[in-house]
Amino acid sequence: MPTPMLSAVMLLSSFLSLVGATENAALRNVTIDDRFGDAMTHVVPSYIPPNKWSPNGGSARPNASLAHNGTWHDATYHPKNAPHKASFSFTGVSLYVYCIIANTPPPHSDTFDAFANYTFFLDEELVGTYTHKAEKTHDFFYNVAVYVNQTMTNGSHNFSIAAYSQDQPVLLLFDYAVYTTIEESLDSATVSSQKAKALHTSAETVENPQPSSHTTGVLYTSTNTPDVKNGPKSHPNVGVIIHGTLGGIAFAFCIGIFFVIRVRRRQQQQTKKTSGRQLSNYRNEKAIAITHTDDEGTIRELRQIIQHLRAEKRVMRAAMLPPRAPQ
Numbered sequence: 513m514p515t516p517m518l519s520a521v522m523l524l525s526s527f528l529s530l531v532g533a534t535e536n537a538a539l540r541n542v543t544i545d546d547r548f549g550d551a552m553t554h555v556v557p558s559y560i561p562p563n564k565w566s567p568n569g570g571s572a573r574p575n576a577s578l579a580h581n582g583t584w585h586d587a588t589y590h591p592k593n594a595p596h597k598a599s600f601s602f603t604g605v606s607l608y609v610y611c612i613i614a615n616t617p618p619p620h621s622d623t624f625d626a627f628a629n630y631t632f633f634l635d636e637e638l639v640g641t642y643t644h645k646a647e648k649t650h651d652f653f654y655n656v657a658v659y660v661n662q663t664m665t666n667g668s669h670n671f672s673i674a675a676y677s678q679d680q681p682v683l684l685l686f687d688y689a690v691y692t693t694i695e696e697s698l699d700s701a702t703v704s705s706q707k708a709k710a711l712h713t714s715a716e717t718v719e720n721p722q723p724s725s726h727t728t729g730v731l732y733t734s735t736n737t738p739d740v741k742n743g744p745k746s747h748p749n750v751g752v753i754i755h756g757t758l759g760g761i762a763f764a765f766c767i768g769i770f771f772v773i774r775v776r777r778r779q780q781q782q783t784k785k786t787s788g789r790q791l792s793n794y795r796n797e798k799a800i801a802i803t804h805t806d807d808e809g810t811i812r813e814l815r816q817i818i819q820h821l822r823a824e825k826r827v828m829r830a831a832m833l834p835p836r837a838p839q
Contacts, residue, residue: 544600544689547583552693557600557686559585564596571624572683574612574652580688584612588625589675589682595631596684597674604691606662607634609673612685613653615646625681632659633672655687666694 542552547567549556559565568576570586587596614626626646632639642658659673675684 538695539605539692540695541690541692542602542604543580544602544691545581545583546585546598546686546688548581550600550602555600557585557598559587559596559598561594561596564588565598570683571617572614572626572652572685574614574654574685578652578654579612580610580655583687585686587675587684587686589677589684591678591680595674595676596682597672598684598686599670599672600689601668601670602689602691602693603666603668604693605664605666606692607659607664607669607671608657608690609659609671610655610687610689611658611673612687613644613656613658614683614685615649615651615653618650625683627677627680627682628658628684629675629677629682630658630684631674631676633674634661634664635669 542550544550544557546557548554565585565587567585568583570588572586574584576582585598589596609632611628611630613628614624616626617623628642628644630642632641639661640659671689673684673686675682
């Protein structure tokens with residue numbers, strides 16, 4: 513049965529193995545465009561009912577050059593009808609949904625309903641609402657984060673945004689969404705490149721309009737909003753963060769073991785000195801023999817530790833090798 517010292521070192525080795533495993537994980541932002549769909553899977557959002565949605569149509573005419581990829585989907589809900597909703601699936605740990613928000617229709621233009629009242633569903637559960645009453649301006653608000661969720665579990669999710677109201681029409685101009693996914697099994701060259709970029713990358717921002725005093729619900733305006741104007745980007749490597757954290761824990765762990773060993777050695781030395789003054793020569797010789805036996809046990813433990821660390825090193829090297837192509 514391993515001694516407490518050997519168990520502690522094996523636990524430390526497990527920490528290092530965890531660091532090696534997380535070294536190959538990274539965060540990536542992926543855009544879901546209203547028309548072109550998911551940048552990774554190319555799956556386009558579904559619009560229900562289909563005949564109530566119009567790409568870049570309707571009476572509201574925002575500036576296409578300010579919309580993501582120059583496109584959006586337009587739907588106007590009327591009370592007593594079925595809710596109009598856009599839905600999509602993704603795999604990730606966070607989600608940002610962006611819409612174009614209308615205000616008072618410009619003069620000499622087609623009249624349209626500008627009231628925004630949205631309900632959000634994640635995995636078939638209600639998770640939030642967003643409301644905006646038209647202001648006395650003819651400007652549209654672009655890149656408005658109507659829904660943000662940064663606390664999701666890593667896995668497959670389904671999201672829906674629905675336009676609904678009991679007493680007045682609702683305009684929904686869906687532009688795009690961004691989700692953050694975890695990429696694994698990156699090769700060592702990619703990981704090293706992302707480490708270098710992480711040292712020189714500052715916080716990314718998206719310029720969002722100031723919400724009106726009538727706006728309620730979930731509105732994200734933090735400077736940590738991902739930059740998606742030029743497509744999906746990779747965030748700093750997760751392994752870098754976890755490596756630093758666990759490295760600090762491992763260092764403190766080693767220091768603790770070092771001091772425990774020193775204290776035990778001093779106590780043993782003090783005990784031996786006291787025993788040497790009081791015991792007979794026969795007992796002193798016996799104590800020396802016991803000390804030699806303890807040293808042999810320590811050597812055996814060190815050999816076991818070295819063998820264990822060598823095995824862990826071989827496993828970590830094998831995990832970092834790219835898979836062989838089928839012949």
